[in-house]
Amino acid sequence: MIKPLDHILNVPVYKPGKPVEEVKRELGLSEIIKLASNENPFGCSLFVKKAVEREAVNINRYPDGGAFYLRKELSSFLEIDENQLIFGNGSNDILDMIARAFLDKNSEVLMFQYSFIVYKIVSLLQGATVKEIPVECDFSRNLEKLLESITDKTKVIFIDNPCNPTGFANKKEEFDEFIKNVPDNVLVVIDEAYFEYAKEHGVPDGLNYVNPINPKIPRKNVIVTRTFSKAYGLAGLRIGYAIAQKEIIEILERVRQPFNVNRLAQVAAIEALKDQKFVEFSVKENEKGKEFLYEEFEKRGIHFVPTYGNFIMFKVDDAKMVYENLLRNGVVIRPAFGLDNYLRVSIGTMEENKKFIEKLELLGFKCKI
Numbered sequence: 101m102i103k104p105l106d107h108i109l110n111v112p113v114y115k116p117g118k119p120v121e122e123v124k125r126e127l128g129l130s131e132i133i134k135l136a137s138n139e140n141p142f143g144c145s146l147f148v149k150k151a152v153e154r155e156a157v158n159i160n161r162y163p164d165g166g167a168f169y170l171r172k173e174l175s176s177f178l179e180i181d182e183n184q185l186i187f188g189n190g191s192n193d194i195l196d197m198i199a200r201a202f203l204d205k206n207s208e209v210l211m212f213q214y215s216f217i218v219y220k221i222v223s224l225l226q227g228a229t230v231k232e233i234p235v236e237c238d239f240s241r242n243l244e245k246l247l248e249s250i251t252d253k254t255k256v257i258f259i260d261n262p263c264n265p266t267g268f269a270n271k272k273e274e275f276d277e278f279i280k281n282v283p284d285n286v287l288v289v290i291d292e293a294y295f296e297y298a299k300e301h302g303v304p305d306g307l308n309y310v311n312p313i314n315p316k317i318p319r320k321n322v323i324v325t326r327t328f329s330k331a332y333g334l335a336g337l338r339i340g341y342a343i344a345q346k347e348i349i350e351i352l353e354r355v356r357q358p359f360n361v362n363r364l365a366q367v368a369a370i371e372a373l374k375d376q377k378f379v380e381f382s383v384k385e386n387e388k389g390k391e392f393l394y395e396e397f398e399k400r401g402i403h404f405v406p407t408y409g410n411f412i413m414f415k416v417d418d419a420k421m422v423y424e425n426l427l428r429n430g431v432v433i434r435p436a437f438g439l440d441n442y443l444r445v446s447i448g449t450m451e452e453n454k455k456f457i458e459k460l461e462l463l464g465f466k467c468k469i
């Protein structure tokens with residue numbers, strides 16, 4: 101049997117939320133609610149669907165590797181130079197490009213404990229050393245601690261803001277201070293996959309560190325990654341993007357696969373950007389779902405972590421039992437990676453949220469007040 105490189109064997113395997121089709125097949129169920137992957141439960145813009153249909157006749161041709169039209173649309177939407185953007189096959193693709201461009205076995209990567217697992221995976225694949233900074237007992241993250249942990253070897257810092265799975269986010273003021281103090285030879289990756297859900301709640305807009313409006317924050321090595329998978333509802337098409345100084349984008353372009361973003365994803369993203377009403381609707385409904393679930397958790401004495409995203413992490417005594425029982429009852433949620441007593445539920449439509457609570461009730465989580 102052929103052997104892989106030694107360091108590959110130490111890399112954790114990414115375990116996605118179970119696909120609906122798989123649960124149906126394995127458990128013989130016909131009705132499934134998937135609240136496992138922080139997708140948009142309201143679908144996507146109708147304009148996206150029409151554009152994808154129109155584009156389908158061209159799928160025998162390679163896509164535009166430079167994403168000309170999408171680049172124009174996004175650059176005017178964000179009010180940022182076209183050469184400060186790069187697109188990925190999901191934002192995961194960009195995280196991978198960052199690791200391939202900047203990390204090797206001599207590099208050290210910093211991330212908080214319980215961050216998005218992909219940072220660890222892409223860094224370890226490069227043979228880099230990953231240092232996880234402990235979070236506080238309420239899952240908050242101390243950015244000063246992160247600063248103090250930087251060494252001569254630190255090359256990249258990955259921060260998901262908001263964090264998946266905990267839902268915690270650092271606020272603008274502390275983030276400004278952190279960015280100001282990061283040494284120039286360290287690259288900070290701010291992963292804003294849930295930005296649209298969080299932006300009204302005092303979190304920083306990473307664009308300000310890339311294209312500083314506030315001159316007190318000097319230009320730094322910052323890459324902001326975002327995605328169309330969440331509030332825009334395009335998870336199945338795989339498209340994300342990053343914003344950085346053009347010199348950093350030029351480096352990433354060297355490791356980007358030639359046609360990494362497909363035709364359907366490109367036209368879909370253009371239409372999705374144009375339909376901000378759909379995004380606003382999704383964010384508003386998410387707020388309602390969040391309040392509903394908070395209340396239901398509180399009534400049942402279930403501890404949860406307040407979230408800035410479209411998912412909530414909550415605590416139970418036996419997470420495995422609860423996860424498996426919900427699954428058998430047709431509700432797919434997600435274990436929180438590395439946190440034995442916690443589960444993560446994506447906020448769904450109100451109907452889905454109610455079903456989830458009904459099924460929890462069946463497992464004995466009754467109202468206490």
Ligand code: PMP
Nearest residue numbers: 190191192216264293327329340
């Ligand atoms: N970052 C975070 C924090 C995420 O939760 C996710 C999706 N689970 C991603 C990045 C990757 O998303 P995508 O590749 O779909 O853009």
